[in-house]
Amino acid sequence: MNAHRRQLIALAHPVYFSLLASVAAGIINTVWVSRLGGAAVAAVAVATNTENVLLGVALVFASGTTVLVAHARGARSPGSVRAAVRGGWALCAVVTPVVVVGGFLLREPLARLVLGGDESAALPLAVAYFAISLPGIAVFYVQQLVDGILKGTGDTRTPLRLALLANGLILVCDPFLIHLYGVRGAAASTVLCRCVALALGLRALRRNELLRASARVRTAEGTGSALRRTLTTGLPMSADFTVRQGGALVLVAIVARLGVTAVAAYSIAYKVMYVATMAFYSVRQAASIHTAHTRGAGRDERRAIGRQAVLVSGTVGLGAAAALFGTAPWIMAAFGAGPGVAHAGVLFLRCIGPYLLLMACFIALGGVFEGSGGAPVLLRVTVLGTAVQLPLAYGLSGLGLPGVCLAVALAMAVQCVVVAVLFARTRRQEEAEVSLVRVA
Numbered sequence: 001m002n003a004h005r006r007q008l009i010a011l012a013h014p015v016y017f018s019l020l021a022s023v024a025a026g027i028i029n030t031v032w033v034s035r036l037g038g039a040a041v042a043a044v045a046v047a048t049n050t051e052n053v054l055l056g057v058a059l060v061f062a063s064g065t066t067v068l069v070a071h072a073r074g075a076r077s078p079g080s081v082r083a084a085v086r087g088g089w090a091l092c093a094v095v096t097p098v099v100v101v102g103g104f105l106l107r108e109p110l111a112r113l114v115l116g117g118d119e120s121a122a123l124p125l126a127v128a129y130f131a132i133s134l135p136g137i138a139v140f141y142v143q144q145l146v147d148g149i150l151k152g153t154g155d156t157r158t159p160l161r162l163a164l165l166a167n168g169l170i171l172v173c174d175p176f177l178i179h180l181y182g183v184r185g186a187a188a189s190t191v192l193c194r195c196v197a198l199a200l201g202l203r204a205l206r207r208n209e210l211l212r213a214s215a216r217v218r219t220a221e222g223t224g225s226a227l228r229r230t231l232t233t234g235l236p237m238s239a240d241f242t243v244r245q246g247g248a249l250v251l252v253a254i255v256a257r258l259g260v261t262a263v264a265a266y267s268i269a270y271k272v273m274y275v276a277t278m279a280f281y282s283v284r285q286a287a288s289i290h291t292a293h294t295r296g297a298g299r300d301e302r303r304a305i306g307r308q309a310v311l312v313s314g315t316v317g318l319g320a321a322a323a324l325f326g327t328a329p330w331i332m333a334a335f336g337a338g339p340g341v342a343h344a345g346v347l348f349l350r351c352i353g354p355y356l357l358l359m360a361c362f363i364a365l366g367g368v369f370e371g372s373g374g375a376p377v378l379l380r381v382t383v384l385g386t387a388v389q390l391p392l393a394y395g396l397s398g399l400g401l402p403g404v405c406l407a408v409a410l411a412m413a414v415q416c417v418v419v420a421v422l423f424a425r426t427r428r429q430e431e432a433e434v435s436l437v438r439v440a
Contacts, residue, residue: 064234069152074296087226287367317360321353
């Protein structure tokens with residue numbers, strides 16, 4: 001097996017299973033809360049979706065630190081490793097209080113905004129959930145940074161173990177705390193279980209050999225400079241995530257024009273697609289880490305890493321498209337969808353294959369850009385794709401869900417073409433650098 005492919009798979013599969021564990025825990029959480037009634041389900045859904053948006057903020061320091069630590073590791077510079085870690089902690093310390101305090105003070109207006117009115121029975125429940133979950137964002141953010149630091153050192157297995165631990169504890173604690181405290185119990189369960197995982201994560205940082213070695217040397221730059229470098233590195237990745245999340249929300253609104261049946265089918269199908277799309281993002285993280293590491297070591301292997309990332313992710317995308325096409329009726333039946341929703345959902349899952357394959361290639365290749373400092377370029381491609389996707393989806397929604405599938409596939413094709421052209425430039429750049437070395 002190709003060395004780059006082997007390294008990508010080794011880094012990606014723990015990331016994938018940690019993401020999968022989080023989704024599974026969220027589903028079980030919803031199952032337990034559903035016993036409290038529809039208003040409780042709506043309240044928790046609003047709160048957890050808000051947390052997904054806030055994750056984009058955490059990527060500023062988490063993903064930025066991952067890339068910088070991986071680059072310093074490749075350069076064998078303990079001082080740069082220490083500076084990268086220090087910059088991540090400093091940025092986290094600046095961002096977290098703003099989000100936590102601001103979110104807590106605005107918890108009621110935030111709940112009204114998301115729920116769309118004051119009369120909803122879910123409003124007081126959402127406010128009660130926010131009163132616990134928003135202060136708990138501090139734990140969530142620090143855990144994201146700990147995971148980011150460990151991934152930068154090449155350790156993606158420990159974050160997997162911590163995710164399995166936290167979500168396993170949530171599954172155990174949820175029934176008990178929800179029974180005692182209702183919706184607030186669900187929030188408390190999540191925060192408390194994350195605290196346990198965070199304590200072990202901090203312990204893992206102290207035991208990491210690379211981090212221990214770097215702590216004994218002088219930092220390569222001051223805290224202020226390190227913070228700015230982390231912000232510069234991580235901000236485009238955070239913005240990319242936020243743009244995608246915003247585009248996804250608008251797309252739901254476009255699908256809503258087709259009626260309740262279409263929205264229900266789309267919602268179920270989208271959740272099923274997470275099983276595949278999380279694999280794409282795990283390859284992206286692996287490609288980002290591996291690219292930063294090799295660049296830090298003085299080797300420009302973006303081209304080879306990009307090819308292998310596309311191969312790995314594209315294979316998963318092709319397999320997912322084929323599996324969804326063949327098993328769509330059974331998938332919709334497993335969710336208990338009625339005849340109308342089931343029919344629309346099957347049609348959507350059978351039409352979404354081209355989009356999944358294109359998305360697999362684009363997302364994976366994006367990791368190479370992130371790991372080599374090209375995240376701002378990638379952000380512009382994402383903005384372009386979103387700007388193409390939404391008007392297309394609106395215009396083609398007259399064809400129903402197949403029209404929406406066609407729109408997202410065409411928009412993703414545009415992004416793939418643009419990113420392929422940009423990636424081709426790395427080949428010319430590599431050849432030019434080799435020529436200069438030979439001349440020298």
